[in-house]
Amino acid sequence: MLDFDTPNSVDADEAHGAPSNEALEAAARRTLARVRGPARPAAARYRLSRYDIPVRLADESALLFNARTRSLILLSAAEARAYRDLAGRDDFGPGDLADRLLLQALIGGGHAVGAASDELALVRQSYEASRAAKGSLTLTIAPTMACNFACGYCFQGLAKPTKKMTPDVQDAILDFVKAKKDLKSLSIVWYGGEPLMGKDSIFRLSDRLIAYCDKNRIGYSAGIVSNAWFLTAEMAAQLYTRRVKWVQVTIDGDRDTHDRMRPLTSGGRTFDRILENIEQALDETAIAIQARVNVGISNVARADAMLDDFAARRLGERGNFGVYFAPIEASTPESGSAFAEKLSRAEFNRQVLALEGKARQLGFSGIQTPPSGFSGLCVAASNGGYVVAGNGDVHKCWETAHDPSKRTGSIFEPDKLHDSVNASLWSQWTPFDNATCTDCKILPLCGGFCAHRFIYAAPEETALPCPSWKWNTAEYVFARARDLGVVRDDQWLASEATVEAKQSGERQSPASLRASQARVLEKVSGLHGRSFDRGQLFAGEAALERAQGTGQETVPGKVRGTVQGKVTEPVAS
Incomplete structure (x- = not known):
């Protein structure tokens, strides 16, 4: 032993x-x-x-x-x-x-x-304590939802609003932070759209938040999710000065593949400029860049060539560049080509094993490591996390930030952020209401992984929440032992492949997600004293409820009104 x-x-x-x-x-x-x-x-x-x-x-x-x-x-x-x-x-x-x-x-x-x-009770106790932890605040802030790319599979759709965050929204965000009297740490993620199209808001708000945190001895950290078109060396330096220590950039294959999947709105190519910007940013700043590769049917065969390109540019030798792979999934009705582009989860995880192995060999990732906490405790599931859109709408998940009907409140009314029906959907969700989760052997690593996939579950398999550790359990355990020098490749037993052996138990299915969704709706209905069903959830029921009290014009299945002076688009029924 x-x-x-x-x-x-x-x-x-x-x-x-x-x-x-x-x-x-x-x-x-x-x-x-x-x-x-x-x-x-x-x-x-x-x-x-x-x-x-x-x-x-x-x-x-x-x-x-x-x-x-x-x-x-x-x-x-x-x-x-x-x-x-x-x-x-x-x-x-x-x-x-x-x-x-x-x-x-x-x-x-x-x-x-x-x-x-009772190990399940111990895990639940740990999960609830982590979810309710005080003293830290995470804000995902979208200074604009505008974007200069036209990625066909984008879950926000291609018809994005172009307005940028106004000074009054910035003031309200700062006031919101100041109202957290016991705050010990503040974490900011800049998001969009393409957030660097709203760089002035990023600079101005960063400076104000940092000044407040430093004065009050509050820890401050930041990162940004960007397509890197505007991430010049000068821009990277400006961000790093404002304590943006990491950038997530999506690159979807070699040059031709990426340019086909992630073109400019004008149709222009993007790959070469992105890679040039990345190289200069890495060379001239200490900022860390993580390349996210969205893998689907039409680009999976070219991801290997992309890694070769990265190696030829010696990106792995810089020490602050990494790569990870994610499935293209249709997580929202606006997901466009993702419905036809997505691989089955079994096929994605089979393919990604080889890609991850090559990425490790090339220095783009480290030792295979299990999550240190509940990976499902993102901003959406945590009590201390919020997403703020450019118009002041507050959401719990960035996958709803483009949809006003799914907002949980407004940054201008911070005392009401937990009162809406939409807010209750998130607060009442828990992986411990789902039998597949409670029976799962990796629940302590996962914690449900993605609350959005449960709450807004679709009838068919468009986006399942289980992480790669669920699909590749045995392979990841073996890879960790191998990376630590304890086992050799020839000791792997093919019959232990997780897709067949399912060492960690059954995976989520559309049926199990619908059961979890029904439980959430049951709890929310009881909490608000009225019945909610799945059809109302997707029709923007919370928006209809707000309309009753704000005088917005409504028609069956649709709502049109104003949010802080901005005309909102109809909510599809």
């Missing part, structure tokens, strides 16, 4: 490299010192953790990963057989396992827990 990756057992992650033999031996000594602690009572009863994920290897040894503790240990063939024997028992005691060190290692890594332990 080798306990090589229980938290604090090996410091390899900090060095982003495989541990030396000395480090592994030191880890083993620390493990033995820990597991040889006070003897457990002879009458103690245990059971294997519900969050254990064993991965069999070709030589009959096994990797054992626990999603709650993030512990990863290597079992010999004999230890793997002993573990499988325990898996067939409801509970067991010290006398049921001859290898005392193995038992203590299982206990120490959270692989074996008290027979009466």
